[in-house]
Amino acid sequence: MTTQTPTLAPIAERVAAPATLTLPTAGGLTWRAATREDAPAWLALRNRIAPADAQPYVETLEEIEEIFDGEWRDMAADSLLGLDADGALVAWAQVECPPGDVTVARAFCWGGVHPDRRGEGIGRELLAWATGRARQLLAASGKDVPARVATFADDDAPVTKHRLYERAGFGVRRYYSDLARPLTGPDAAPVPEVTLAGSLRLVPWSTDLDEPTRLAHNDAFRDHWGSQPQTREQWAQRAGFAPEWSFLVIDEAPDVEALLASPDTDADTAAALRAGEPLVVGYELAARYTEDFAVRGYSFGYTDILGARRGYRGRKVALAALAEGMRAFAAEGMQYAALDVDTANPSGAHGLYASLGYVKTSGSRMYSMEL
Missing domain, CATH: 3.40.630.30 (Gcn5-related N-acetyltransferase (GNAT))
Structure with missing residues (x-):
């Protein structure tokens, strides 16, 4: 039935x-x-x-x-x-x-x-x-x-x-956790070294890779509750963006034919593949919120968005980008790395963050009317 x-x-x-x-x-x-x-x-x-x-x-x-x-x-x-x-x-x-x-x-x-x-x-x-x-x-x-x-x-x-x-x-519909982990001091766990396999390569964020990153983000978050595709104009709005703390993973030799044949490949990505555009498969986009240091009581780098294309999950692309972001935070003397996460994230991100030493510092919730 x-x-x-x-x-x-x-x-x-x-x-x-x-x-x-x-x-x-x-x-x-x-x-x-x-x-x-x-x-x-x-x-x-x-x-x-x-x-x-x-x-x-x-x-x-x-x-x-x-x-x-x-x-x-x-x-x-x-x-x-x-x-x-x-x-x-x-x-x-x-x-x-x-x-x-x-x-x-x-x-x-x-x-x-x-x-x-x-x-x-x-x-x-x-x-x-x-x-x-x-x-x-x-x-x-x-x-x-x-x-x-x-x-x-x-x-x-x-x-x-x-x-x-x-x-x-309104009713409570979702819960979110703000997480932080020390980058200095005796409680700071080592930032992991991540080796990427095959044609995957970690690179700094750059303007020419920003549109491929938007496409990767729309793919990565398609199965996340409450997430919807971002238009170019929405994507461009990111006050506080810190490009020097942001990193991407690209596939330098993607299997274009397999990707085009996959039902999981969205139309925008398919068009970019046919045009020979770079394929971003993982990303960590960071922000600098200096005004919040006094509120929190410590300096920190903030991972605003982290994700991996669905077809590349399990290949450590998000972890590689996140770890490089943490190293960039530490290199500038930030005391902590911080981010927020949906407590029911389907990619298992909460467990990943816990394994890296992130702990909850505060929480928030979404209220909604479903119509």
């Missing part, structure tokens, strides 16, 4: 998007969309909220300004800033739908309220506006696939934040 997947109603019906959005009235604030000129004040507010929400990081002006560079975002419609009578920024929200989503259409809600203005109902009404806008964006996407409205919270955030999401209809 076979089980048939129920046919989904059109996304415009399922998401029940409101015809109009209601601006918050709580707190007596004035509301308007965010502009690039707001970036410094917006950054200051977000970094004032961060410790109150137990975030183990702060943000940078580069990260805020990058939001306005994404052509898929309509900040005039997808953002909201709340100002008090003196014109001070005290609350914010932003919603976005990643353009590369294929099998699940996602809308992410972000926002916060100044710690001194909590308890007035501002957050509840702001979240209602954001989820309403998220539903509108999903309906407008026309992608008749499963849909998700999602947001995040750190595990140690105030219980009121978790309750806010739960009462709004």
